[in-house]
Amino acid sequence: SLVSGKTISGTRADGKLSRWAECFLMKQMVLLVMSRRQPGAIPKSLSRIMSEVSVAICIECPECCRSLNLDDRLAGRKVRCPDCAAEFGVPEHRDEPDDDRIPTPNSDSRTLNVDRGRSGSAYSGSETDFGPPERVRVQPVGLIVDRDTYATNPGNLLVNPLLYWYCFPLVPSILLVGFVAPLIPAIMVHYSWLAVASLFGIAKAIYWGQVIDHFRCGCLCPAVVVSAEDELVAAYTDLSMGYSSFPAVRVLHQPLRRIAGGIPPRGTRLAAVALYTRSSDGPHWKTFSPLIVNCATTNPAKIARAMNSMSEEDWEPLLKAVKQHTPRSPSLIRLWRTGEWPAH
Structure with missing residues (x-):
């Protein structure tokens, strides 16, 4: 167990996690996601430790373009570049949805038109949010003809x-x-x-x-x-x-x-x-x-x-x-x- 009573194994005297504890925590998080027992659900004991772990924010200085690794607690604040002393703001952190399952279309979502129109596409721009797909011509493979060449506009006809x-x-x-x-x-x-x-x-x-x-x-x-x-x-x-x-x-x-x-x-x-x-x-x-x-x-x-x-x-x-x-x-x-x- 990561938690034993009120004492967290691997913490330093100042209350922050040691490097070993952070690595162990990340390993447990990966194992939890891979097991997919409850996608998006995190145990309370694990969420308690995650609240104490600081995540680095990678950002570039707009003046000298130096890459900086900043504490996530600086999100939304202004910092100063250690090289060029330029002051810039750190963007806010956006929480990603914790459920990795594919959402089920609701009744209001638009449907796919499977009827082939005059354009030859299975999609209709007025009936789908995805737009028409790129038209890809499938090259047929012949039984007798040379397979090293292909037609730019193949017939794709079945012979009667x-x-x-x-x-x-x-x-x-x-x-x-x-x-x-x-x-x-x-x-x-x-x-x-x-x-x-x-x-x-x-x-x-x-x-x-x-x-x-x-x-x-x-x-x-x-x-x-x-x-x-x-x-x-x-x-x-x-x-x-x-x-x-x-x-x-x-x-x-x-x-x-x-x-x-x-x-x-x-x-x-x-x-x-x-x-x-x-x-x-x-x-x-x-x-x-x-x-x-x-x-x-x-x-x-x-x-x-x-x-x-x-x-x-x-x-x-x-x-x-x-x-x-x-x-x-x-x-x-x-x-x-x-x-x-x-x-x-």
């Missing part, structure tokens, strides 16, 4: 396999037939045909893994329909790898007749998700492969989110290039070399 199969039927159909066809002779002739089915199964898994990574980890970029009859779409991006700027436009065929809503007319803005091909050397990517998001989903909210993630400044270079000339075949136009859209 049936819709993508309907838009690009050739490769998925070949892989499915190659996987299912060997199962018949494996059952009727010999089980060694399972090896062929396994190869096509692995190829099918890799293919769909690339499709999933394309729309999940690829970078969103602006696209526009340049020819509805030929199903040509032009997409714009910057092929830079972090050094300077290398704007480029990729013109390619897209299944416009198979997307929801019918064939969009010329000049219709679309959102595309692109993956990039690394070049052997140089400060920019070799090329990029955009696919419109309408081939992966028919959800209007997801398509609108992809469109709204791009500003008007992202569309200006593409629209300017489209006005200069109308391309008639798939190609990659490196705008940093030509400065304009070349004729075909």
Whole structure:
């Protein structure tokens, strides 16, 4: 026990605690807080000793900036610096709340709005005291694509396999037939045909893994329909790898007749998700492969989110290039070399 009758162990003749008693007292205080038996509650015996312990106030002289350790009993009084003899006041001590528990919100506290608004934030400034949080874009991790790079504006789209199969039927159909066809002779002739089915199964898994990574980890970029009859779409991006700027436009065929809503007319803005091909050397990517998001989903909210993630400044270079000339075949136009859209 720290207290025995009316005599405090470790006190000096003048009634103040010795250095050993102060250290022992601080140790007991730490153990009391760590035990968390009664957060904020201090035994009477311990509070009696604490009343006799002086706590140093650390303060700097406003004139010479010397650090001074003053007795807490000088709070609210004026003192004089021992170096520069400047007189200044010691601030009052503010008692901290002795209960370290998190307060429970009362009925008058404002609630959190969990409905996602047009801004894409889960917070509404009129319904919370905390204000909108900083928008942090989570970078998705791909299954097949290079994990050393990341998109500045990732697509984060879940692919509808049936819709993508309907838009690009050739490769998925070949892989499915190659996987299912060997199962018949494996059952009727010999089980060694399972090896062929396994190869096509692995190829099918890799293919769909690339499709999933394309729309999940690829970078969103602006696209526009340049020819509805030929199903040509032009997409714009910057092929830079972090050094300077290398704007480029990729013109390619897209299944416009198979997307929801019918064939969009010329000049219709679309959102595309692109993956990039690394070049052997140089400060920019070799090329990029955009696919419109309408081939992966028919959800209007997801398509609108992809469109709204791009500003008007992202569309200006593409629209300017489209006005200069109308391309008639798939190609990659490196705008940093030509400065304009070349004729075909």
